[in-house]
Amino acid sequence: MQADIMYKRYVGRKKYVFIALLLILFILSFVALNLGASRATLINLIGFFRGIDDQDANLILWRIRLPRILAAIVAGAALSISGCIMQNNLKNPLASPFTLGISNAAAFGANVAIILLDAGSTQSSTKDAVIINNPYIVNICAFVFSIFATFIVIKLAKLKFFSKEAIVLSGVALGSLFTAATTLIQYFAQDYQVAAAVFWTFGDLGRVSYKEVLIMATATLISYVYFYLHRWDYNTLEASDDVAKSLGVDVEKLRLRSLLLVSFATATAVSFIGVIGFIGLIAPHIMRRIVGSDLRFLIPTSTILGSVLLLLSDTIARTIISPIVLPVGVITSFLGAPLFLYLLIKEEDRG
């Protein structure tokens, strides 16, 4: 058969992977909407569409579960696409949205807000002993410090012409600096403040409402559009920086803008939901095994897979020891770590 016809068929098959993932996400969303500690189920949902009004169930479905599900989809997408672009740009399989130190910077920002600006407190009677009484201050501080960290890393990397090593090393250094600063302010804080701050760092999707989902979705969409439009440029980076330049790509500009947009999407998500590990690392890895490192397919598919994985983890977090809701970050790490090791071992086999 002619090479071009074979190639077109091969490309066509990859599109099915994307469609299949979308389908899985759709089904999973319905399942998630149906599951939970309260009695609200899909029957109420059907009832709702038929005009039967069960107020409690509607409240749970539309005000609690749906925003949470949407948050999982959006945040999963944001983290996964960021990881995908970072791994490509830094040509480092361990790169993730947090390689630039964003998670540490955001945690520091949240600690500053909770401890120094007194945005957290305790409550004795309810099951959630710790509450954040001024979430906006916390969100804003976390965001500001994330972006601040990004600018520092970029400034440092610029001195070395955005070499991959310079970016990774400055990210690691800055990350540990922020961690040290966090420890320092926690050391001098009250117990309840530390509790609130630690609580914040567990990623949790229950904190967001539609408004926050909308903000996260906007940031993610802007980044996604840029990344997808530059998919061919990213593919040239897979060969090497020199090859990319010889094919007409302005490597430094591409890397600078990519880092900024990755940080923008990640910082927005992290500021609202806290740190959720492993999604941004593992979703692109899984997709790379299925569709290869071609960013034309890797960008859309790993985005959706990130949503699927985070939604799955959150659904497990809500139901596994119901009615207690675990922080989703715990589940993603529990699922992610073994999965990641499994992939690594299989990779060795292949080599």
Place this chain on the structure above:
Amino acid sequence: MILRVDSLCFSYNSKMVLDKVSFTIDRGECVAVLGVNGAGKSTLLKCINKILMPDGGCVYIEDKVVSKMPQIEIAKDIGYVPQRTNVSRMTVFDAVLLGRKPYIRLDATDKDIDIVKDILKHLSLEKYSLKYIDELSGGEFQKVLIARALAQQPKVLLLDEPTSSLDLKNQIEVLDFIKKIARERGISVVVIIHDLNLALRFADKFIMMKDSKIYSAGGQEVITEEAIRDVYSVDVKVENIRNKKIVIPV
């Protein structure tokens, strides 16, 4: 004349790597760049297509000044195959299709795919189209890299040691193919090569570099025992066997 390099200078951390390098190349001509490691050969190639910005001097391609052209326009005129490149999980067809990047706006068109198809056929790589490049042998992979550069439909091809990782059969096959395509399509080739006998077999012109400068340049007559002793610090005999110049280390 298609490529003119005029007193090109480049220094790295205040160390001179290229010192006023000048030469010209005609259409369809194959030029071998010779010299010891660190003589500035790879840097010379990278300065020609502005992967590295030269500190001084000028490169002209058909009277256009390369340093003033946007990178994407340079990519349409000059193809480049580096000494080392990453092997990623990408099919042969995709890897060659990347060479169409300077022409692709949103997505590859049927024309792009046709061009890739023809090149694969020409290099008899067709049967590997959907194989991942990390599963290829060294020779096949080297051919894929050359195919990618050819997909750019360049006027000048810059090759940095294209044969260093190949066996004898593949060395000859790859170089003969490059020479053929240079003749057919009028592409000028600048190739860095270490094997002097391979260079003698392949190239029309020779540029010998020593200590960041051009030691000598010209036809086969520049490959002399004296020149090789000066450039490589190795004693050799240059003999004629069956009317072909052969370099034998003594």
